[in-house]
Amino acid sequence: MASAAITLAAEAPKLSSANTGFMLICSALVLLMTPGLAFFYGGMVRVKSTLNMLMMSFISIGIVTILWVLYGFSLAFGSSNGFIGYNSDWLGMSNVGLTELWDGYTIPIFVFMVFQMMFAVITPALISGAIADRVKFSAWALFVALWLTVVYVPVAHWVWGADGWAFKLGVIDFAGGTAVHINAGAGALGVILVIGKRVGFKRDPMRPHSLPLVMLGCGLLWFGWFGFNAGSWLGNDDGVGALMFVNTQVATAAAMLAWLAYEKIRHGAFTTLGAASGAVAGLVAITPSGGAVSPLGAIAVGAIAGVGCAAAVGLKYRFNIDDSLDVVGVHMVGGILGSLLIGFFATGKGQSAATGVFYGDHSFTQLWKQFAGVGAVLGYSLVASAVLAFLIDKTIGMRVTEDEEVAGIDQAEHAETAYDFSGAGGGIGTSALAAPETKKVDA
Amino acid sequence: MASAAITLAAEAPKLSSANTGFMLICSALVLLMTPGLAFFYGGMVRVKSTLNMLMMSFISIGIVTILWVLYGFSLAFGSSNGFIGYNSDWLGMSNVGLTELWDGYTIPIFVFMVFQMMFAVITPALISGAIADRVKFSAWALFVALWLTVVYVPVAHWVWGADGWAFKLGVIDFAGGTAVHINAGAGALGVILVIGKRVGFKRDPMRPHSLPLVMLGCGLLWFGWFGFNAGSWLGNDDGVGALMFVNTQVATAAAMLAWLAYEKIRHGAFTTLGAASGAVAGLVAITPSGGAVSPLGAIAVGAIAGVGCAAAVGLKYRFNIDDSLDVVGVHMVGGILGSLLIGFFATGKGQSAATGVFYGDHSFTQLWKQFAGVGAVLGYSLVASAVLAFLIDKTIGMRVTEDEEVAGIDQAEHAETAYDFSGAGGGIGTSALAAPETKKVDA
Amino acid sequence: MASAAITLAAEAPKLSSANTGFMLICSALVLLMTPGLAFFYGGMVRVKSTLNMLMMSFISIGIVTILWVLYGFSLAFGSSNGFIGYNSDWLGMSNVGLTELWDGYTIPIFVFMVFQMMFAVITPALISGAIADRVKFSAWALFVALWLTVVYVPVAHWVWGADGWAFKLGVIDFAGGTAVHINAGAGALGVILVIGKRVGFKRDPMRPHSLPLVMLGCGLLWFGWFGFNAGSWLGNDDGVGALMFVNTQVATAAAMLAWLAYEKIRHGAFTTLGAASGAVAGLVAITPSGGAVSPLGAIAVGAIAGVGCAAAVGLKYRFNIDDSLDVVGVHMVGGILGSLLIGFFATGKGQSAATGVFYGDHSFTQLWKQFAGVGAVLGYSLVASAVLAFLIDKTIGMRVTEDEEVAGIDQAEHAETAYDFSGAGGGIGTSALAAPETKKVDA
Amino acid sequence: MKLITAVVKPHRLDEIKEALQAFGVHGLTVTEASGYGRQRGHTEVYRGAEYTVDLVPKIRIEVLAEDDDSEQLIDVIVKAARTGKIGDGKVWSLPVETAVRVRTGERGPDAL
Amino acid sequence: MKLITAVVKPHRLDEIKEALQAFGVHGLTVTEASGYGRQRGHTEVYRGAEYTVDLVPKIRIEVLAEDDDSEQLIDVIVKAARTGKIGDGKVWSLPVETAVRVRTGERGPDAL
Amino acid sequence: MKLITAVVKPHRLDEIKEALQAFGVHGLTVTEASGYGRQRGHTEVYRGAEYTVDLVPKIRIEVLAEDDDSEQLIDVIVKAARTGKIGDGKVWSLPVETAVRVRTGERGPDAL
Ligand SMILES: Nc1ncnc2c1ncn2[C@@H]1O[C@H](COP(=O)(O)OP(=O)(O)O)[C@@H](O)[C@H]1O
């Protein structure tokens, strides 16, 4: 997120077709990240819960898109007392002119709104990886709607709203280290503390059923993340968005290499899942920091995040917490590392003049600000998410039955199975026997 | 399609690097939709006809691209008497300067030509879903060439050509509700009425062999569709393309939710295939209408399309028509709904001043125009497509033999099978025994 | 690569937000090509070496990105005596201002650097297809680092550096026919001459384990290639990038059709793999030539490349050289054809005034220049790559053991298998028995 | 008791299930298989190479049956599986020594 | 010698392996299967159509055993496979005429 | 008649088919399987966890044979399947009571 408006001298900004077009493409790229996430997670679960994993992401696109237009954007980006915004014109986007510009920028409000929408879509979807295989689909849908409203919207306001307290304090979060990744990671932790472990956790291996699908997700995430990160400067009138783009690539590469190196030393092999995980860890860590550091700084941020997250994902076995697909280990830990490392590596030559401990006058000021932002988001999201999960659990119930979980949540919740490769194509494993023809007529 | 040129006062438009770059990216996005469609359809068939399904889309890219450059663009967008265009300079694009602009716009003719090419590529490919598992590949290739020439080119001219009768009448079709979706859906209906059902229709379940592949297709379609829809305004000098972008996202989300809700009530489960189908239904319905309605209107359009198409896809069992992958139920029905709903929801504040029944002076004028456009395209495509299929069937034959269909069209037509997951990787199910080494030398 | 700076009269170019945004998106598109390539190759191997195939591409992203920032860009694009460049400010990109423009262009150096980085990433990855199933992962990683430094960087300098000898001679290579495709193809040939054949070459069929994965790769490559090709003009202030875009699409379509036709005549079937291979052959051939030829010329280039490469891939059985996934047959042959055909089909109306034998004064001048460029790159890469492979083989060894190769390189090198579709999802084929809980704790 | 094994064309599964149901057999076990015999496979093409895939997909059905029913059951399966074209497959029966229902531990005919 | 075949629920595989190990049997062969009996499958929904998938995933385990061990081995497997719910599956044994270890050509009990 | 079952290394399939062909046997049925014995699997790594995959991929071949041929056939298969390394697998034979060719209803030796 651009931390300062780009205004040319005394002139009011005009609609820039260049920046508008760029931001629309970036918005499409960010949208693609959610299917990408669905594949990343979907490949990582056992075959019997593949579809549920995909659906948790897709339903997030559905629910969040609608709520964001109705009220989410208004509350997140309207003016405020620092904690939660409001702008009545933006409810349902009904009183917004097509060429009304986002304040201080060269793109229409509509464009800013839809770009931000895509961020709001993916953030709850990130949480779904922690709760694989075991949550009722209706409970998840309800959770997404509540979490968006109670957690995402206020946190986004703090960090990115012109009136948000963290923004005013000077916490740097270029594209969402706190608002997206720590927020989702801490939220995931809150939820799994409430709902508990999968049947067979630590006993069964639960290895990924399709690593090519994981890599597809990783590739689409990486690709879309350029829109997420570089787009967050809202235009290319200067070179900051480009710096962010470069750093995104560099940190991701460094984190992938670092994770692989760590793994080779610890377990003796360079795994595909390690490459994918390292890349995502790098993307997460550079998200808050990429506008503030140099390419060499980005290598450091990436490498630290790669090793840090690789070490973190093993902790769930020690603490006996079933963060199924390592949302906490990658997004929370990666987000914290990226946010705090700004306090060390910010050069003062990127998005703002603030410098980290290693640059300028070697002051710790920015680092403390980063701590404040990290702590507030982490604490709030953890508690609020746990409370939401608890309330849903006590009312409609969060988990499917143990039998359904063992047989596979896809059948129980979606009445489908992911694949049918049987020689006959629908021969083995399926039968229309019990389906009288009339059953098939739907009208 | 932009319904009016964007001219700045008396000045002639100049080449805009912003809009040119944007349109090139949008063209790439639309190209990606055809592979996306291939996966969407390919995942939905049984494993034994996966490749044929993919190939029907890919061959459409091949054939249409060449024909479009040779004569398609000239006939579709040249000047005319209202029914079919012609411009000799555009045959083979041989007499077109690199910086010659598309009349009234800021982008080169080359750019407009290639953007439109991608539309022409995907439209026949859409039809392939209706005829899964049973059509000779050579017959399909011939059909694509003929259908492009006899059906797509004239219909595109009617609707989008500056001289087209429907365009002049004031029929609104922003990005292809009539020219693409009704056209393809009605064409599909025409073809299947001629070629008949699959062996085992209604008896065998024929469930999708890979829902992750379906979701991949859905994700790529959704992503690419932003280029399709927002790009159709041909630039971002105002906010109309952005409105279209927003509405595309909103309607798609609404339709996905609506389809899932319908399905949950009717069948008791939220299916993955339902989510994918709902999303596509929403994308189809917003395609003609997204430049004319508000975001709240887009929610309505999406929700109506989601329920409408969900109800429609069951009808094939009742009418005993094997629209294999529901091209009619989704594209024709969705296209009709989207086109007609403009007559109700057009606000007059988007692409044009025309208003629907619910806005402005509550006139039915626009609705009747929409009916005219819908009816003409539907009728023409249905009849012409059936005639083409009939002629091909009587000459080279449309269908593979029953034995080939049962054994799987992939083997019969492509001498391949989609997957080989055997433990040995090429061990079971394959053998080089009967393939003397000399057989392998090809030169 | 733009062969001439676009300067507006006497004015120094200014940062163009349009071109900067466009180039960032193009860079993202080119990045996506490497995962695309991973899937293209990964689907083509037997199931037991899928992951190794994916990983060879992904590790190339990791290694090359870092080395490119550290020194690759400086050596490839710095000023020079014609053979290898150097610019100390660009080492680590540490003394480059955010708004410093690439000389003569409207985009920041950072943007040019990252766009070029993506080219450097994919080029070594292309080689991996030739050495499927049999190379140690650490040996491959070392090879990538050395090859980038010793082969790619100098060749890129020759062809694209302002001081490069081939560039100065007037060799046309718009987007990488020599520097990328001939370079990678000849490099692949050099390596396989050293490392030898797979166990079972010519005896076992070794058919693709997942053609849908191949087609996914093909689709992503095609999509990303638009960024690769059209982006190489570095902006859209004129229509040359658009011409390149159009020709990319047209030649690819023509090549796909040509390959399929060839195959139908030779083997009696239109295969999916043929469609994918033909498309890639067309993309390769148009890469150097697309800025110089007309759309009709692009049809010719594509058709010739389609047939030429289809004929070439069979030669490996005759010459008994195991170019596993036909890197030589497609990239080297396609690159040579595309580069030389410029000498025939260049119209003089695209990127430069140089004309081919069929145009202008029918001179052979350009053709000889093209021969010079092709010959130099081919010869240098072939020899240097073979030497590198030889040195690595004599030190750490290039190949896994025969037992590991037969059992599957994925297990041996990555401690993973690509898929687990077992009914139980992790039931059959896996067991946690021998993995005491403590083994699972990692911290 | 007998174990009847049938290797048949995959698309005959539904008919066989129906026929068994009608005969009063309410359980069976199926595995995917492939085979060859007089029916050979087909040719596949792979970039400049052709080769023969000679294994044809089949399914393998196992039914435990009481001794007295077994011959009749074979006939029922054979009839339901038949298409009259080569590759229809084989049915054979083996003598079973013990059969147990896991859930209850019942043995012999009661285990079915 | 006997061939003991067990068709059981997939997630019991680990328990069965452990139990066999404890009993002293150090080899087995597994195939994926599906079956039905009292336990029927589930309903799947596909765009306007519902249908029943009546085959339930199972695994099929084969163990060669010496004659004397076979009855006891059956008990071991039955015990390890049991969950007490329907669909637990069947175990049966067949008489084996010859058994050979491919690597060495050893026959009979030595082949195990 | 006998049913000969062989559980062997997947990449030996072609050799076995050739050997059977040479011996005059023109049909067989194959299923994918996995197994363990002296040969154990390998270790896989998954984000902070290692575990052992102890089942090794095998193929399971079934051939119906006339009584007189069966012993010789076993030898043919054993020879073709052998690599001399552990994990080469097992071959066993079972007595068959009836065998039928589905297409024609032929029984016994004629069914092959
Ligand atoms: N000797 C055999 N042993 C085991 N299975 C066999 C044998 N012969 C054939 N089969 C199986 O029966 C199937 C059909 O046999 P085939 O000879 O092709 O047709 P048909 O039985 O109609 O003459 C084969 O695909 C194979 O699975």
Ligand SMILES: Nc1ncnc2c1ncn2[C@@H]1O[C@H](COP(=O)(O)OP(=O)(O)O)[C@@H](O)[C@H]1O
């Ligand atoms: N007659 C039979 N022949 C072969 N397999 C059978 C037979 N009956 C059941 N099975 C197998 O046993 C499994 C469990 O049988 P089922 O009747 O559902 O449960 P239970 O044995 O607990 O009563 C089935 O899924 C099927 O694989």
Ligand SMILES: Nc1ncnc2c1ncn2[C@@H]1O[C@H](COP(=O)(O)OP(=O)(O)O)[C@@H](O)[C@H]1O
């Ligand atoms: N007791 C057994 N019952 C059934 N199959 C067995 C048995 N022991 C081994 N097998 C099968 O034989 C394969 C090879 O056995 P193994 O002991 O590893 O090698 P070898 O036979 O060469 O000593 C195993 O993977 C398994 O499929």
